[in-house]
Amino acid sequence: MLHIENLRAEVDGKEILKGLSLDVPAGEVHAIMGPNGAGKSTLSYVLTGRQGYEVTGGTATLDGEDLLALDPNQRAAKGVFLSFQYPLEIPGVPALTFIRTAMNAQRKARGEAEITAPAFLKLAREHAAALKIDFEMLKRALNVGFSGGEKKRMEIFQMAMLAPRFLILDETDSGLDIDALKIVSEGVNAMRAPDRSMLVITHYQRLLDYIKPDKVHVLSAGRIVATGGPDLALELEREGYDKYARAA
Amino acid sequence: MSLATALKSGDVTLLPGKRDEDWKWTDLRGLLRVLPAASPASDAALPLGPFGDLGEVEIALVNGRLRGDPAALILAAGQSRVLRLRFVSTAEGSHAAHISIELGEGAALTLLESYEGLADGYVADAGLEITLAKGARLERVVVAADAEGAVSVSSTVVILAPEARFAQTLLTDGARRQRIETRIAHPGALAEVRLDGAYLLAGKRHADLTTVVEHQGVDGTTSQLTKGVVRDQSRGVFQGRIVVEEGADRTDARMRHNALILSDKAEIDAKPELLIFADDVQCAHGNTIGALDEEALFYMRQRGLPETEARALLIEAFVGQVIERIDHEPARDLALAWAADRLRA
Numbered sequence: 001m002l003h004i005e006n007l008r009a010e011v012d013g014k015e016i017l018k019g020l021s022l023d024v025p026a027g028e029v030h031a032i033m034g035p036n037g038a039g040k041s042t043l044s045y046v047l048t049g050r051q052g053y054e055v056t057g058g059t060a061t062l063d064g065e066d067l068l069a070l071d072p073n074q075r076a077a078k079g080v081f082l083s084f085q086y087p088l089e090i091p092g093v094p095a096l097t098f099i100r101t102a103m104n105a106q107r108k109a110r111g112e113a114e115i116t117a118p119a120f121l122k123l124a125r126e127h128a129a130a131l132k133i134d135f136e137m138l139k140r141a142l143n144v145g146f147s148g149g150e151k152k153r154m155e156i157f158q159m160a161m162l163a164p165r166f167l168i169l170d171e172t173d174s175g176l177d178i179d180a181l182k183i184v185s186e187g188v189n190a191m192r193a194p195d196r197s198m199l200v201i202t203h204y205q206r207l208l209d210y211i212k213p214d215k216v217h218v219l220s221a222g223r224i225v226a227t228g229g230p231d232l233a234l235e236l237e238r239e240g241y242d243k244y245a246r247a248a
Numbered sequence: 249m250s251l252a253t254a255l256k257s258g259d260v261t262l263l264p265g266k267r268d269e270d271w272k273w274t275d276l277r278g279l280l281r282v283l284p285a286a287s288p289a290s291d292a293a294l295p296l297g298p299f300g301d302l303g304e305v306e307i308a309l310v311n312g313r314l315r316g317d318p319a320a321l322i323l324a325a326g327q328s329r330v331l332r333l334r335f336v337s338t339a340e341g342s343h344a345a346h347i348s349i350e351l352g353e354g355a356a357l358t359l360l361e362s363y364e365g366l367a368d369g370y371v372a373d374a375g376l377e378i379t380l381a382k383g384a385r386l387e388r389v390v391v392a393a394d395a396e397g398a399v400s401v402s403s404t405v406v407i408l409a410p411e412a413r414f415a416q417t418l419l420t421d422g423a424r425r426q427r428i429e430t431r432i433a434h435p436g437a438l439a440e441v442r443l444d445g446a447y448l449l450a451g452k453r454h455a456d457l458t459t460v461v462e463h464q465g466v467d468g469t470t471s472q473l474t475k476g477v478v479r480d481q482s483r484g485v486f487q488g489r490i491v492v493e494e495g496a497d498r499t500d501a502r503m504r505h506n507a508l509i510l511s512d513k514a515e516i517d518a519k520p521e522l523l524i525f526a527d528d529v530q531c532a533h534g535n536t537i538g539a540l541d542e543e544a545l546f547y548m549r550q551r552g553l554p555e556t557e558a559r560a561l562l563i564e565a566f567v568g569q570v571i572e573r574i575d576h577e578p579a580r581d582l583a584l585a586w587a588a589d590r591l592r593a
Contacts, residue, residue, distance in 0.1 A: 048550050051542070076552035088547040092565025098551070101561065106552035141565075158551065 001026040001197040002166055007058035009046045016042040018222035027194040031208055032201045033233060034219035035241040040201045041085060044170045048082045049075055062166055077109035079165030083155040083172050090142040096124060098142045099161050127160040131187050148175030156187040167198040173207035185210030205237035220244040251276060251373040251401040255344050258283060273485040273517045274427045274456040284371055287311040287341030294336055298391040298586055299360040302578055303330035310336045312343030325352035333361045337370040344373040351384035358576050359388040365395025376404040380412035389579045391586055392420035392428060396451065403429040410437030417574050418445035419583055421590045422453030422482060429458040436465030436496050443472040446570045448590040449482030456485035463496040475570050476507035477563055478514035489521040496526045503533040508540060508566060563591050
């Protein structure tokens, strides 16, 4: 599925990713943990093509296809979805309108037919119910005036609607209370599938109690410095990142 | 000092310009060295305007000359009507028109007003005087589609009686130099004013939206929302003044101006003013001018929207917040379509 090799990237002329390599096979959930400033968010932005994040070396491919050569919207159409740490407010655009426009843009890019209005609404009602989202909220401008937890829930809702192949969750647990965390995690777990992979980026182990990773990687100073099973997250929670900061 | 008096007298020195505080950003004196000759009369049939065949009555001023029965502009008590008022320029040269609209007690008028430049290079002045008796309601929707090379000034004076409601939405894509001015005498006394506008400018076009609301008595409300989008080398001017006179207590007046600058060479000059001489009032104004939110654009693209579509959606939503305040639904739909055309051009 996702294959990253020796990836280097800089922001404002400063190198943040310094030869990062990572493999996430189809059907697996991998966690990336690391101290602040290690390059976790940079990785998510480089994979999704945000302006200002300049790749200076290495490769990133999804099922063999070069991601780095594509525009952000083309990557989305290929199935890459980033759940933002801080979801943006889109004034004046109702959530449902936004998602339908995005869905149809993706379908168009893939050469598929647009979704019909009834099919779209049916899908929206199902996913909204599962995530305990009030349907009326979906008629309001996306994220405008929503609480932190509502915004995160809206990210998972969009994820469920758009059904991407490769999910990146960037600090999805931040700003969530325990109840919201459970709902969001259930939403994410419901999306696990043999042909879908996830990269869960988090600073704390807490989220991984709910979204069980197949593998845990430690990102420090722009490189993956350790890889292990779920136990690695528990060890990090106990002992902190100091050991790896030194190793980097 | 006005375009109307200059045209009437033929005296170019009577044009307002830089030295007049209210006109410093819309200099006509410096622009027009000579006043063009009067435009010719025309009896050619008019194509449909921005409001199509909406409404029951049409009154047109073609090159300043009246077509239609002006009696339709006077509504007796309790009457109601939807009326198209079209200021059409079909030839070069200069022309001026003056119109009076009167609503009797409890009368209701939807005024669909358009400025249509079917020729280029004209100099046009329009003056309107609107009087609302007690409890009368007027919704005025203006689409100003002047020609690129036109100089166009429209000035409206509105006089409200108690409990009257005046709602206005102005949409313009500017002209070589264009000013649309609205002055409202607000009696308070449960009268309500909604005063909205949007300027959508490209090329070298210029639009100036100037408003003055004078709250003269207690218990009046004014809600004002103006939005602007400027591209290329265009220039938008917003001058909004709300005066709350001494004793006009419990006035609720809110003014917002938000604009997007989409090019380095475009310009916006904004002067929102609240002049408050009463004690017990609720007044607020907000003014923002900025670029399109790049982070929001990336977010939208991450969800699959191509860049041009993401930009268009953001800009249309931005302007849509003005247009959705139009009460008359068919007019709202037409206004929305007109704006979308301008934004996607």
